[in-house]
Amino acid sequence: MRRTTLDLWVGFFVVIGMAALMFLAFKVGNLGAANAGETYVVSGQFDNIGGLKARAPVKSAGVVVGRVSDIRFDTKSYRAVVTLTLDARYQFPRDTIATILTSGLLGEQYVGLEPGGDEAMLKTGDKLQITQSAVVLEKLIGQFMFDKAAEGSAPAN
Amino acid sequence: MNGLLNVIRRLGAMVVEGVWRIGFAARFFMLLLRHSGQSLMRIHLTVREIYFSGVLSLLIIVVSGLFVGMVLGLQGYETLQRYGSGDALGVLVSLSLTRELGPVVAGLLFASRAGLAVTAEIGLMKTTEQLDAMDMMAVNPIARVVAPRFWGGVISMPLLAALFSAMGVFGGWLIGVVFIGVDDGAFWSQMQAAVDFRFDIMNGVLKSFVFGATVALIAVFEGYDCTPTAEGLSRAITRTVVTSALAILALDFVLTSLMFRGQS
Numbered sequence: 001m002r003r004t005t006l007d008l009w010v011g012f013f014v015v016i017g018m019a020a021l022m023f024l025a026f027k028v029g030n031l032g033a034a035n036a037g038e039t040y041v042v043s044g045q046f047d048n049i050g051g052l053k054a055r056a057p058v059k060s061a062g063v064v065v066g067r068v069s070d071i072r073f074d075t076k077s078y079r080a081v082v083t084l085t086l087d088a089r090y091q092f093p094r095d096t097i098a099t100i101l102t103s104g105l106l107g108e109q110y111v112g113l114e115p116g117g118d119e120a121m122l123k124t125g126d127k128l129q130i131t132q133s134a135v136v137l138e139k140l141i142g143q144f145m146f147d148k149a150a151e152g153s154a155p156a157n
Numbered sequence: 158m159n160g161l162l163n164v165i166r167r168l169g170a171m172v173v174e175g176v177w178r179i180g181f182a183a184r185f186f187m188l189l190l191r192h193s194g195q196s197l198m199r200i201h202l203t204v205r206e207i208y209f210s211g212v213l214s215l216l217i218i219v220v221s222g223l224f225v226g227m228v229l230g231l232q233g234y235e236t237l238q239r240y241g242s243g244d245a246l247g248v249l250v251s252l253s254l255t256r257e258l259g260p261v262v263a264g265l266l267f268a269s270r271a272g273l274a275v276t277a278e279i280g281l282m283k284t285t286e287q288l289d290a291m292d293m294m295a296v297n298p299i300a301r302v303v304a305p306r307f308w309g310g311v312i313s314m315p316l317l318a319a320l321f322s323a324m325g326v327f328g329g330w331l332i333g334v335v336f337i338g339v340d341d342g343a344f345w346s347q348m349q350a351a352v353d354f355r356f357d358i359m360n361g362v363l364k365s366f367v368f369g370a371t372v373a374l375i376a377v378f379e380g381y382d383c384t385p386t387a388e389g390l391s392r393a394i395t396r397t398v399v400t401s402a403l404a405i406l407a408l409d410f411v412l413t414s415l416m417f418r419g420q421s
Contacts, residue, residue: 006204006205006208007204009208009212010204010207010208010211010212012212013207013208013211013212013215013313013316014207014316016215016316016320017211017315017316017317017319017320018316019321020224020319020320020323021319021325021362023323023326024255024322024323025317026356027345027349028255028322028323028326028348028349028352028358029255029349029350029352029353029357029358030350030353030354033355035412046370048280055353055356057350064350083348096371098395100337100353112342
């Protein structure tokens with residue numbers, strides 16, 4: 001069997017198609033980013049997760065250290081169980097505090113980690129003991145208005 | 158009364174004809190799969206078809222991908238900028254291309270550029286009794302003619318769709334960053350933060366694979382099933398384009414609702 005010009009063109013086509021796929025994977029997508037390496041999985045229970053979604057970033061000091069891999073509802077404690085997949089390069093003490101925060105006023109929600117002072121480090125399967133729920137804007141506004149109303153009515157008496 | 162009866166009769170005949178064709182198409186597909194191994198052994202037949210359906214579609218895919226991306230860049234920036242988030246242009250362009258526009262538009266172009274040619278080729282072979290002649294010479298026309306064209310389409314289509322998306326992102330970058338002046342770093346970093354490889358890109362590739370198989374199957378089937386006359390051939394070609402376009406759009410809705418519903 002002889003090689004033909006046609007084979008060259010098909011080879012060129014396949015190479016250029018693969019290159020496009022690589023471009024999408026590494027330049028457009030996040031395959032080149034941190035999530036390709038070793039990870040460990042911890043979970044935490046929250047009273048209210050607000051608008052947190054799976055695949056939301058987990059940040060510490062503003063740096064992305066992992067992703068939210070799963071969100072479930074626990075029927076025993078009636079709280080949300082959030083599973084975090086963290087990059088193995090970043091180790092956190094066992095008494096780390098997890099908080100649900102919002103980037104900007106209307107931005108997406110993410111999990112913020114505040115390291116504690118424990119000697120032992122978190123490892124796969126551990127549970128975060130101290131958590132802080134999402135701030136629900138409606139509740140906050142309601143409380144603010146309630147306070148204002150209380151303030152306004154106080155001097156009148 | 159008689160007129161009404163005639164209408165009902167014609168409607169019934171259409172339904173029966175449709176079901177008949179679907180059944181025949183399913184049997185044809187099974188036959189195609191069974192003879193695929195035999196034809197993939199002679200890989201140069203498939204390589205030749207990849208040349209005709211893939212390589213020759215390169216130009217139209219690259220150029221239209223570039224233009225679609227450029228239009229997305231212009232329109233997307235116009236809208237995003239009203240909400241003060243022009244920096245998110247990269248996210249808009251890349252997500253709409255990898256999830257939807259890449260596979261769908263590439264599929265539509267592929268159907269009209271390559272699928273149509275396959276139908277015409279096989280249909281003409283049937284009309285001029287070449288398929289029967291092959292059968293007489295103990296050459297299975299499905300293994301020799303149909304299967305290579307099918308697999309050529311299945312292999313070409315995901316590559317073409319990926320190329321379309323990549324060119325589109327490049328076009329969006331060209332308009333957004335080079336001409337309008339969106340920050341280059343924000344464009345790429347926001348895009349990379351928002352686009353997930355497994356979720357967005359692989360689902361797009363899966364879509365394009367499904368569309369490729371659908372278009373290729375419709376194209377070879379319409380050619381194989383055409384009425385062996387000049388008129389029948391032209392009708393088969395028309396049907397290929399119409400059915401492929403409808404199938405792509407309908408399947409896209411189904412796949413999107415399966416893949417992306419209730420997530421992010």
